[in-house]
Amino acid sequence: MADRPVAWITGASSGLGSEFARQLAARGYDLVLIAxxxxxxxxLARQLSVHCELIRSDLTLRSEQEILAQRLSQEPRLALLVNNAGFGTTRLFWEAELQGQLAMHELHVMAAVRLTHAALNNLVRQGQGGIINVASVAAFARSPANVSYCATKAWMLAFSEGLALELRARKSPVKVQALCPGFTYTEFHDVMGVDRNAVPRSWWMQAEEVVRASLEGLDRGQVCVIPGWRYRFLVAVLTKLPFALRMILQANSPHTRGRL
Ligand SMILES: NC(=O)c1ccc[n+]([C@@H]2O[C@H](COP(=O)([O-])OP(=O)(O)OC[C@H]3O[C@@H](n4cnc5c(N)ncnc54)[C@H](OP(=O)(O)O)[C@@H]3O)[C@@H](O)[C@H]2O)c1
Structure with a gap:
């Protein structure tokens, strides 16, 4: 329908991205799905009853980021951008292929910069809408064999928080959110080849509850959403600890030891 709001979702081919598509379709958005x-x-599009445009794109490539950004800046019904595409690593930074580390920065940082810049110019002009940047609880922690992941997710959190402040300074109603999930059942750990059993069952969340928390948080204008009380408690404690103590705990966490 010509008057429906449109949501763009990167990494919509599985996990949290597909779930964002399902829940946003139920809220009446038309969708642009990218992966x-x-x-x-x-x-996925066959299961949804709204209009879906499908874009095959490798967002680690600057040329593809630029093409999408150009389109995004001119999307007339743009209401929401979800920067969700991402992947994890399993090896020590200097032992891992440099190409993979660079690709992660391109995807988590540079794609988000280009798409967000284009989307915000469009949304601020319209005076409505929002951006969800899918970060991680890893944004609050550091762990060996996960260095670029934690660093890029911390960047996403800082980026989102800063943008929210700029929008408030301009009294714009456009919303920005950093979504910071913990362990969630998706294809993420299969892609990395990590055994899910290394993490206790009670720490795993369903994509459905993570996305619901994000969209309800967006309705309230919440800038940082951490789904699940366990993760909110963990972040509250971790961020209050002295630096030296945090270093000791992070070096000895079962999650860290399982990776080395
Ligand atoms: N699952 C968790 O435990 C967890 C926890 C915290 C944060 N997160 C974050 O949540 C986000 C979604 O991950 P997920 O858990 O849903 O994992 P997932 O099921 O593996 O989905 C990742 C999505 O990203 C897309 N993607 C990966 N590389 C891409 C590229 N170069 N260009 C375009 N799309 C690309 C994949 O699509 P294609 O392969 O088809 O391109 C896929 O749709 C990520 O940013 C991740 O860091 C996940």
Missing amino acids: RRRERLEQ
């Missing part, structure tokens, strides 16, 4: 696996986007 490399087009057949997975087609499968």
Whole structure:
């Protein structure tokens, strides 16, 4: 329908991105779904009763980031951008392939910068809408064999918080959120080849509850959303500890030891 709001979702071919698509469709958004696996986007679109445009794109490539940003800045019904595409690492920074580390920074940082810049110019002009940056609880912690992941997710959190302040300074109603989930059942850990059993069951969340918390948080204008009381408690404690104590705990956490 010509008057429906449109949401753009990166990394919509699985996990949290697909779930954002389902919940935003139920809220009446038309969708632009982006990922490399087009057949997975087609499968998802067939399940949804709203208009879906599918874009096959590798967002680690600057040329593709620029094409999407150009389109995004001119999307007439743009209401929401979800910067969700992402992946994790499993090796020590200097032992891992540099190419993979650079690709992660391109995807988590540079793609988010280009798409957010284009989307915000559009949304601020319209005086409505929002951006959700899918960060992680890793934004609040550091762990060996996960260095670039934690660093890029911490950047996403700082970026979102800063943008929210700029929008408030301009009294713009446009909202920005950093979503910081903990362990969530998606394909994320399969892609990394990590055994889910290394983490106790009670710490795992469903994509459905993570996305619901994000969208309800966006309705309230919440800038940082951490789904699940366990993770909110963990972050509250971790961020209050002295630096030296945090270093000791992070070096000895079961999650860290399992990776080395
Ligand atoms: N699952 C967790 O425990 C967890 C926890 C905290 C934060 N997160 C964050 O949540 C976000 C979504 O991850 P997920 O858990 O839903 O994992 P997932 O099921 O593996 O989904 C990742 C999505 O990102 C897309 N993607 C990866 N590389 C891409 C590229 N170069 N270009 C375009 N799209 C790309 C994938 O699509 P294609 O492969 O089809 O391109 C896929 O749709 C990520 O940013 C992740 O860091 C996840």
